[in-house]
Amino acid sequence: MQPTPEILQVAYRTMRTIRSFEEKLIELVNQGKLGGFLHACIGQEAIAAAVCAHLKDHDYVSSTHRGHGHCIAKGVDVRGMMAELFGRSTGTCRGRGGSMHIADIEKGMLGANGIVGAGIPLATGAALTAKLKKTGGVGVAMFGDGASNQGAFHESLNMAANWQLPAVYVCENNGWGEFTPTEFVVPVKDIAERARSYAMNSMIADGMDFFDVYAKAGEVIARARRGDGPTLLECKTYRFTGHYVGDPLVYRVKAEADEWINNRDPLKLFEARVTGEGLLAADNLRSIDEEVTERITEAVKAAQEAPFPDPSELMQDVYAVN
Amino acid sequence: MSGQSNQPREPREIPTAFAIAEALRIAMASDPNVILMGEDVAGGGRRPEGTDEMGGIMSVTRGLISEFPNQVLDTPISEMGILGTAVGAAVTGLRPVVELMFMDFIGTCLDPLLNQASKFRYMFGGKARIPLTVRTVTGAGMQAAAQHSQSLYWMTAGIPGLKTVIPSNAADAKGLLLAAIRCDDPVVFCEPKGILFLSTDVPEGDYEVPIGKAKIVRVGSDVSLVGMGATVGMALQAAEELARDGISAEVLDLRSLAPLDEDAILTTLAKTGRLIVVDEATPRCGIASDVAALCVDKGFDFLNGPVRRVTAAMCPVPFTRVLEEAYMPSTARIVEAVRSLI
Ligand SMILES: Cc1ncc(C[n+]2csc(CCOP(=O)(O)OP(=O)(O)O)c2C)c(N)n1
Ligand SMILES: [Mg+2]
Numbered sequence: 138m139q140p141t142p143e144i145l146q147v148a149y150r151t152m153r154t155i156r157s158f159e160e161k162l163i164e165l166v167n168q169g170k171l172g173g174f175l176h177a178c179i180g181q182e183a184i185a186a187a188v189c190a191h192l193k194d195h196d197y198v199s200s201t202h203r204g205h206g207h208c209i210a211k212g213v214d215v216r217g218m219m220a221e222l223f224g225r226s227t228g229t230c231r232g233r234g235g236s237m238h239i240a241d242i243e244k245g246m247l248g249a250n251g252i253v254g255a256g257i258p259l260a261t262g263a264a265l266t267a268k269l270k271k272t273g274g275v276g277v278a279m280f281g282d283g284a285s286n287q288g289a290f291h292e293s294l295n296m297a298a299n300w301q302l303p304a305v306y307v308c309e310n311n312g313w314g315e316f317t318p319t320e321f322v323v324p325v326k327d328i329a330e331r332a333r334s335y336a337m338n339s340m341i342a343d344g345m346d347f348f349d350v351y352a353k354a355g356e357v358i359a360r361a362r363r364g365d366g367p368t369l370l371e372c373k374t375y376r377f378t379g380h381y382v383g384d385p386l387v388y389r390v391k392a393e394a395d396e397w398i399n400n401r402d403p404l405k406l407f408e409a410r411v412t413g414e415g416l417l418a419a420d421n422l423r424s425i426d427e428e429v430t431e432r433i434t435e436a437v438k439a440a441q442e443a444p445f446p447d448p449s450e451l452m453q454d455v456y457a458v459n
Numbered sequence: 460m461s462g463q464s465n466q467p468r469e470p471r472e473i474p475t476a477f478a479i480a481e482a483l484r485i486a487m488a489s490d491p492n493v494i495l496m497g498e499d500v501a502g503g504g505r506r507p508e509g510t511d512e513m514g515g516i517m518s519v520t521r522g523l524i525s526e527f528p529n530q531v532l533d534t535p536i537s538e539m540g541i542l543g544t545a546v547g548a549a550v551t552g553l554r555p556v557v558e559l560m561f562m563d564f565i566g567t568c569l570d571p572l573l574n575q576a577s578k579f580r581y582m583f584g585g586k587a588r589i590p591l592t593v594r595t596v597t598g599a600g601m602q603a604a605a606q607h608s609q610s611l612y613w614m615t616a617g618i619p620g621l622k623t624v625i626p627s628n629a630a631d632a633k634g635l636l637l638a639a640i641r642c643d644d645p646v647v648f649c650e651p652k653g654i655l656f657l658s659t660d661v662p663e664g665d666y667e668v669p670i671g672k673a674k675i676v677r678v679g680s681d682v683s684l685v686g687m688g689a690t691v692g693m694a695l696q697a698a699e700e701l702a703r704d705g706i707s708a709e710v711l712d713l714r715s716l717a718p719l720d721e722d723a724i725l726t727t728l729a730k731t732g733r734l735i736v737v738d739e740a741t742p743r744c745g746i747a748s749d750v751a752a753l754c755v756d757k758g759f760d761f762l763n764g765p766v767r768r769v770t771a772a773m774c775p776v777p778f779t780r781v782l783e784e785a786y787m788p789s790t791a792r793i794v795e796a797v798r799s800l801i
Binding site: 172173174221224225228230232233234235236237238250251252253254255283284286287288289314315316317321322323385387388445446447448450451452455 | 498499501502512513516533534535536537538539540563564566567601602603604605606607772773774775777778779780781782784785786
């Protein structure tokens with residue numbers, strides 16, 4: 138499946154937006170301007186962009202604590218997201234959710250999630266809705282290698298396989314769960330192997346290569362849409378920064394990280410390929426960079442100028458009907 | 460306290476997190492059956508080229524893997540597996556201490572506590588011992604939002620067979636944790652965010668704070684402020700403020716939520732005739748309500764006015780600072796409650 142130049146442009150804009158958003162929030166945390174628990178997904182941008190390139194608003198994505206990239210790729214407005222991080226009333230969740238709970242159901246974003254593994258059955262549920270209501274949509278769970286050790290993962294895959302749900306399980310294997318290397322806690326070499334227990338289709342993609350993820354995600358999402366069942370798609374990637382913003386990273390050998398950061402940066406790999414093959418011009422990418430920088434700067438400014446919620450809103454929306 | 464002498468000693472102020480680590484060190488050194496299990500309790504520590512600097516998300520267990528390589532177990536992110544395994548290990552001869560990173564995560568692993576550990580002794584005709592401790596971080600105030608800020612000890616305190624304790628300072632944390640680990644019942648040990656990094660004077664050596672005993676932490680005569688965990692500090696501050704207006708508040712630190720030290724509560728109520736209970740948790744079905752009910756049920760004749768509950772709001776924990784502040788109990792709200800009584 139070859140992406141058209143239009144798709145490539147959108148994908149690059151998505152990846153650049155994710156990168157800039159995350160870089161900006163790290164800067165803001167360092168300036169003491171943002172509170173709460175924040176997790177950046179720098180290094181993993183290609184996966185979100187490539188998977189979501191195949192999705193429409195009526196397709197649902199569930200995400201994780203490291204969810205900004207998935208939200209951006211699924212079309213959640215970055216202004217609202219930035220305002221959410223600042224806890225303003227103009228935030229995606231009116232300041233009530235914060236980084237780990239950014240959600241936009243209308244955009245098909247079922248939410249970042251503070252509970253590791255919790256999103257996996259949620260996407261399975263979205264796939265069940267799609268199947269029973271024949272919406273033509275799919276449910277896509279984005280989650281980490283660490284989450285694949287949760288019962289919620291195994292139970293969901295089993296159910297989806299049994300019911301042949303239009304679901305796709307995208308595991309972003311970044312080699313780490315917090316401060317613990319994946320190989321310490323996962324006995325199989327590839328997370329994808331786990332699909333076999335459920336007689337489920339599986340694939341492995343190079344998560345740093347937009348083109349590879351795009352092709353494979355395209356294939357398995359189409360398969361799910363056709364009614365041919367779910368897939369576990371493992372994308373090999375790396376978390377360029379710490380587990381959380383502020384992580385001192387003392388547990389990780391620098392040479393390991395440098396290897397990925399210097400040689401496997403998904404944005405650089407993308408640029409080398411599209412310019413090398415004459416698919417997009419470097420000028421074109423630079424103007425996207427500028428446009429994105431402007432958008433992020435503007436989002437920060439708007440967020441900082443926006444009001445906080447009023448304390449009287451505390452008890453709003455606990456129930457549909459009080 | 461064992462090993463105490465009458466010699467005055469230099470105070471040694473250390474944060475609660477360090478006091479907890481001291482208790483773990485003492486427990487593991489004194490009993491090889493004590494094992495520590497949890498996510499990232501060692502972090503990258505077992506890597507030949509790595510370090511043991513992390514020690515969990517709150518760095519409480521930093522360095523323990525080097526000292527106790529056979530007793531510290533890093534686990535996968537599998538809370539149901541971790542808790543269930545710990546219960547099985549406890550009933551067969553080990554004395555596990557599980558770190559459940561945040562109490563909010565109890566949603567993923569309630570069964571081993573709710574239907575297994577808590578019921579074995581009774582259900583098996585008194586023929587089981589379940590020496591299990593679950594350490595878990597509770598409380599709001601760090602903008603950690605709806606799934607990392609809850610104080611769910613009311614849930615575990617409400618399960619017969621489970622004990623639940625919550626220290627308000629570093630010294631009690633050490634003594635209560637040692638008591639919890641050595642107890643043959645399953646104990647949930649809460650680590651409130653509000654006190655984890657606060658320092659108090661902590662005795663050296665091995666000592667236990669008995670489970671089930673509350674403690675008067677400030678003597679007073681006009682009103683009783685009953686707190687637990689981080690709310691004890693709030694109550695003490697409120698008492699300080701009230702003292703300036705000539706109101707004398709007594710502060711009782713529950714320390715143990717299950718069992719509940721009913722005598723201590725009724726004794727202070729008998730003394731002051733007015734009681735306010737301050738709880739970081741949501742108000743329904745909780746510790747504050749239990750204390751209030753106790754006062755009405757068994758302390759009715761002592762009461763000179765209503766019992767007031769100062770608690771969190773009955774909603775999920777909001778992220779943004781303004782709402783999180785409105786959500787949480789505070790010194791100001793305690794003072795206000797006292798003024799409504801006196
Ligand atoms: C149920 C639960 N357990 C533990 C945590 C704490 N925690 C947050 S992120 C994380 C690591 C997740 O690793 P992985 O799934 O590989 O995702 P990554 O952070 O690498 O993107 C852990 C243990 C949590 N939030 N929820
Ligand atoms: Mg990971």
